[in-house]
Every structure is written in C-alpha cells, then in structure tokens.
Amino acid sequence: MRRLERKQEGAIQSPAILFNKNSVMLPVTRQKIVKLLENLKRDKLTLWLWFNSRGVKVTDFYGKTISMSGGLYGQSEANVFLNFIKPFLEDTIVKTLDKTIETCRNRELKPEEPYIRETAMLLDGYLIDPIYRYMADIDRRIRGRGYPKSVGCRDVTDQISEMVKFLDKCKDEMLQGLKAKNKPQEKDGQSKTNIPDYKAFNLAKDPISRLIEQGESHTLEFKETLDYDTQNKRKNKNILLSSLKTIAGFLNAANGTLLIGVGDSGKIKGIGRDLSLMKNGNNDKFQLKIRNCLKDRFQPQPIGKVNISFENFRAGTICRVYVQASKDIIHLDNEVYVREGNTTQLLKGRTLTDWIQKRKRTQ
Numbered sequence: 155m156r157r158l159e160r161k162q163e164g165a166i167q168s169p170a171i172l173f174n175k176n177s178v179m180l181p182v183t184r185q186k187i188v189k190l191l192e193n194l195k196r197d198k199l200t201l202w203l204w205f206n207s208r209g210v211k212v213t214d215f216y217g218k219t220i221s222m223s224g225g226l227y228g229q230s231e232a233n234v235f236l237n238f239i240k241p242f243l244e245d246t247i248v249k250t251l252d253k254t255i256e257t258c259r260n261r262e263l264k265p266e267e268p269y270i271r272e273t274a275m276l277l278d279g280y281l282i283d284p285i286y287r288y289m290a291d292i293d294r295r296i297r298g299r300g301y302p303k304s305v306g307c308r309d310v311t312d313q314i315s316e317m318v319k320f321l322d323k324c325k326d327e328m329l330q331g332l333k334a335k336n337k338p339q340e341k342d343g344q345s346k347t348n349i350p351d352y353k354a355f356n357l358a359k360d361p362i363s364r365l366i367e368q369g370e371s372h373t374l375e376f377k378e379t380l381d382y383d384t385q386n387k388r389k390n391k392n393i394l395l396s397s398l399k400t401i402a403g404f405l406n407a408a409n410g411t412l413l414i415g416v417g418d419s420g421k422i423k424g425i426g427r428d429l430s431l432m433k434n435g436n437n438d439k440f441q442l443k444i445r446n447c448l449k450d451r452f453q454p455q456p457i458g459k460v461n462i463s464f465e466n467f468r469a470g471t472i473c474r475v476y477v478q479a480s481k482d483i484i485h486l487d488n489e490v491y492v493r494e495g496n497t498t499q500l501l502k503g504r505t506l507t508d509w510i511q512k513r514k515r516t517q
Contacts, residue, residue, distance in 0.1 A: 215241035230479040233408040274325040286310040376416040382427040402486040403498035404477035412475040424470015
C-alpha cells in the first residue's frame, strides 16, 4: 500500500500546474488542495484495497453506509466504487472556490477573478486527475486479485472529463456572480442584469439542491408526482409505473437517485398533490406506498437496495429515492428495465439476451 501511495504522490506533480508562480495565494491553495486529496484517499478510497479479503464498509456523501462483502467484484461493484466519490469531489470543488473568494476579500486582493481561475486549475491538476488515477489503480488491484499486471487499467477519462466540466461550470457561474455584484447600479438601484450574487451559485448549500442543479442524467431522474395526474387531477397508474420503471432501471444498471416532487425543468413542486390522494396522507404513507410496490411488483425483491427519505423546502416536500445497483436481474411486472443515458429502456427479445450475456461476462 505504501508503494501505491508513493506512486500517486508522484502522479500529482503535473507540469501543467506550473503557472502563475508569482501568485501570493498559489502555494497555500495548492497545499490545502493536496491535503483534501490525501484525506479523501485515506478516508474513502484506500479502504477498498482490502475488498477481496474482507470486503468494504464506507459511508457515502449522504450519510448512507455502503457495505459489500469480499470475493466478488463485478460491474455493479465497480460502478459503486467509481461513482460514489463524485459528490465528495463536487462538494470539495464548490467549497474550495468559495474559500478562495473569502480569502481574497479578507486579504483585500482584487480583482478576485485571476485567483478563482488559479484555484480551478489547481483543483483540476491536484485533485480531480490524481484521485481518479488513484481509483483506477485500486480498481485494477481488486480485479487482479494480487496480480494487478494481469489485467488492464480501467479508462477513467470520462469521469475526469465530467468532473472538469462541473468545475468549469462552478467557476464560470461564480465569475458571473462577481461581475454582476460589481456592475454599476442603475438610477433605480437595480442592475441591468438579473444574475444574483455568487453565493446564489453555491451548490453545496444542501445535497438535494446540488442534485437538482446537475439536471437529469444516467444516475438522476426527476418525477413531478408519484401517481397524481396533473392534467386530469386524479390518480393515474401509468404515472406510478413510470417511477417504478426508473427504480428498476437503476437496480439493473448503476446506482441512481429518483427525486419525486421535482419537475423536468428542476422546479420544486412537492408531493402535496400525491398526499391529497391518500386518507390523512403523510410522508410515512407515501413511503409505504412505494415499499408495497417494491414488495408486490419487483422480483426478486430488492431488499436493502432502495433507501427513501424526505427533504422539506418552501415550495414543498421532495421524496428522495436512492437506489443501489443489484447483483441480480430485477424484474418489474415480469419485465426488465435498464437505465440508458437519461432514459429507462424496456429490454425484450435479442436485446435482452445480449444484455444478459454481456452482464454475465462483466461480473
């Protein structure tokens, strides 16, 4: 393990980071980011090195425990490993950029823009790239079962690219916010732009808001209601089926989150209309409805794979359904659904056969 640590320490000394050497903040910022990297490696990643011998038990960003027994490291387990670090990185990126602005103001360093760009470059080279390279090395060691050179190294360029895009988005939004804040005011005291102060772009304010900001994806889906038909203003079993399909798709593909009470545009709608369909409707009855569907309509039952929680906002309550991928093929009403991009697909015939064969080869 010490050899692995030394290898990764060398990997972060990227020549691409040697820029703006005269910045008074660069050494301090770099040191803080490297420390954040080492903390994430120690607390969240290095534990996976013992997967084959004694399994792994680690807490994800949302406080949920991920527990896996050793001996079987298939595609589902690899997806869990490679994806669960994402929210930790996003949270670290946003907080580090925010800290840069705060430090600039405390030190009276203006304008803040070059320091934000500098921090973003440091985050790219000293956090994002090395942490995914470190994960690829661990993944290879797990798959190699003591002989890492016997298997190829997993390509993590897509994960790196996705995280860099998130970093660029945060950086650009914060710069826009600063420009709006510093823009001269009109006579009526209002700026011509509608862009708020950069704090409005702080995606770390709460986990649900951060998820909504990301938009729908392979691992995230929004549903405005569970079974309330917004057009006909009554219960609709097809709308309920749509949510169940999403859950089944996540079970058969990779970990994912379903947010009920959020419109396609990301606007919070709440679950109030669904609760109005129930007698004395409340969160417990809402959860029970989903649990009964998991029990009665899913085979085999995804026991321990679906976590349901609620978050309250001014606009309403959101139900968060976090789904962990299953080793088994899960059927919903005797059909197989799989998450594909930001949609859920029904597999039939040759497509289903090919998918089952591919799944067996990767497990």
